[in-house]
Amino acid sequence: MTHALPRILCALALLFAGCRPFVPATPGSFTELNDQDDFDYRAVSAEGVVLGAKAHKNDPRVDLAFAEKSLEQRLRSSGYALIEKREIKTRSGLSGRQFRLGHDESSNPHLYYVTLFVTDDYVYILEAGGTKEQMLRYGAPIDWHVEHFQVR
Amino acid sequence: MNPTIAFPREPGGVSFPRVDGFATTRSPLHRHPLASCLLLLLLTQGCAAGAKYTMAGNRSPGAPRTEATVASAEEEKAVQMYSDDAPAPPEAPKLAENAPTTPEPSRPDVAPTPAPTATTARPPAQRSPILIYTATFQMAVFEVEQSLREVDRITQEVGGFATKRTDRQITIRVPASRFYETVGRLEKLGDVTHRDVVAQDVTEEYLDTEVRLRNARAMRDRFEQLLARATTVQDSLLIERELNRVAAEIERMEGRLKFLRDRAAFSTITVSFEPRRTVTPPPSVRLPFPWLTHPSLSRLLSL
Numbered sequence: 239m240t241h242a243l244p245r246i247l248c249a250l251a252l253l254f255a256g257c258r259p260f261v262p263a264t265p266g267s268f269t270e271l272n273d274q275d276d277f278d279y280r281a282v283s284a285e286g287v288v289l290g291a292k293a294h295k296n297d298p299r300v301d302l303a304f305a306e307k308s309l310e311q312r313l314r315s316s317g318y319a320l321i322e323k324r325e326i327k328t329r330s331g332l333s334g335r336q337f338r339l340g341h342d343e344s345s346n347p348h349l350y351y352v353t354l355f356v357t358d359d360y361v362y363i364l365e366a367g368g369t370k371e372q373m374l375r376y377g378a379p380i381d382w383h384v385e386h387f388q389v390r
Numbered sequence: 391m392n393p394t395i396a397f398p399r400e401p402g403g404v405s406f407p408r409v410d411g412f413a414t415t416r417s418p419l420h421r422h423p424l425a426s427c428l429l430l431l432l433l434t435q436g437c438a439a440g441a442k443y444t445m446a447g448n449r450s451p452g453a454p455r456t457e458a459t460v461a462s463a464e465e466e467k468a469v470q471m472y473s474d475d476a477p478a479p480p481e482a483p484k485l486a487e488n489a490p491t492t493p494e495p496s497r498p499d500v501a502p503t504p505a506p507t508a509t510t511a512r513p514p515a516q517r518s519p520i521l522i523y524t525a526t527f528q529m530a531v532f533e534v535e536q537s538l539r540e541v542d543r544i545t546q547e548v549g550g551f552a553t554k555r556t557d558r559q560i561t562i563r564v565p566a567s568r569f570y571e572t573v574g575r576l577e578k579l580g581d582v583t584h585r586d587v588v589a590q591d592v593t594e595e596y597l598d599t600e601v602r603l604r605n606a607r608a609m610r611d612r613f614e615q616l617l618a619r620a621t622t623v624q625d626s627l628l629i630e631r632e633l634n635r636v637a638a639e640i641e642r643m644e645g646r647l648k649f650l651r652d653r654a655a656f657s658t659i660t661v662s663f664e665p666r667r668t669v670t671p672p673p674s675v676r677l678p679f680p681w682l683t684h685p686s687l688s689r690l691l692s693l
Contacts, residue, residue, distance in 0.1 A: 312682050313685065316665050361679075
């Protein structure tokens with residue numbers, strides 16, 4: 239009961255405040271977009287690189303290894319080329335996995351980074367996507383955005 | 391004035407129209423010796439063909455294949471393309487001429503070939519299998535144009551050629567001897583989500599067709615000899631009809647052998663840059679996690 243109380247209070251606070259259960263970090267070259275239906279957070283650069291984040295209830299509950307395996311399979315079966323898989327650790331100490339994927343959109347090569355964090359309550363999906371050229375150019379701001387991601 | 395006289399049909403006999411200037415007797419077989427020969431030839435050839443086909447098709451597993459006929463020089467050359475001393479696929483196998491062989495024991499249920507043929511018995515030879523290699527790759531949809539160009543380049547380097555190309559798919563034919571090398575190079579082009587490599591053994595079909603082709607050619611030769619000796623128009627027409635039928639059969643079998651030779655000499659590889667739809671689990675077993683279906687590049691980019 240003692241352990242559950244802070245979580246309940248936090249959940250109630252989030253509910254009444256209409257807040258997302260994380261604090262996004264928007265790089266300087268990006269601007270955050272409001273009222274994003276499918277996303278809790280989305281930001282875009284002037285060249286069209288897009289950042290997105292969404293928190294899903296961890297129910298049915300999974301751990302990071304399960305989520306990583308199932309997500310990798312789902313993405314690859316959807317036609318994304320798995321270029322690289324990285325272990326991620328945020329500044330706040332949260333561990334996660336990042337898939338660096340490739341996919342052609344309208345015959346144009348794009349890069350797509352999907353980062354996964356799993357806590358007891360939420361599964362966080364961070365996304366970054368754009369043309370291959372722009373994504374390579376924006377590598378540092380995207381890494382910064384992931385490293386400074388915080389859960390509430 | 392009346393060139394044709396229709397004889398009444400006799401039980402068990404054959405009625406032929408009479409051609410003016412030719413002697414006839416009461417017995418149809420005596421009246422038309424060539425037609426009789428033709429009938430006898432058809433009957434015996436049918437038995438012979440059946441016997442040879444049975445020998446080729448119904449041999450016990452593992453028993454060495456025997457041949458009752460000798461291949462012509464051209465056929466021998468063609469067969470040698472697919473036989474090899476080295477068993478390692480997918481090199482085009484060559485005929486193992488000096489390989490130890492065991493003749494098949496005579497079978498009492500197989501009728502001998504009484505009709506005179508141009509073929510003679512010879513010791514059977516063991517043959518390496520005739521294999522048709524095909525491969526299908528599904529690759530992730532990334533840098534498709536560049537990858538297609540790379541597939542083209544590899545194909546040319548190994549001495550192959552492209553047979554079909556679309557925006558997201560390419561089909562190539564490469565020499566069988568370089569099949570595995572090509573497969574290895576293609577796998578490095580990108581993220582392979584699915585692969586199928588199949589080696590189809592067509593040895594039995596090839597050899598059976600070959601034997602039937604030899605028999606058909608021998609039959610054609612005998613028909614041609616009979617045609618040269620035909621003395622009545624009716625006989626000629628009958629023999630020519632059979633000749634046409636046999637010629638069509640020979641063409642069909644030659645075409646099939648050519649097709650098999652081509653498929654064995656050049657392997658077919660198809661590379662597709664498409665999502666693998668078949669791997670998607672059916673709705674009943676789809677994992678019930680909303681976060682699993684959320685990530686999508688197109689959704690992220692649609693602002």
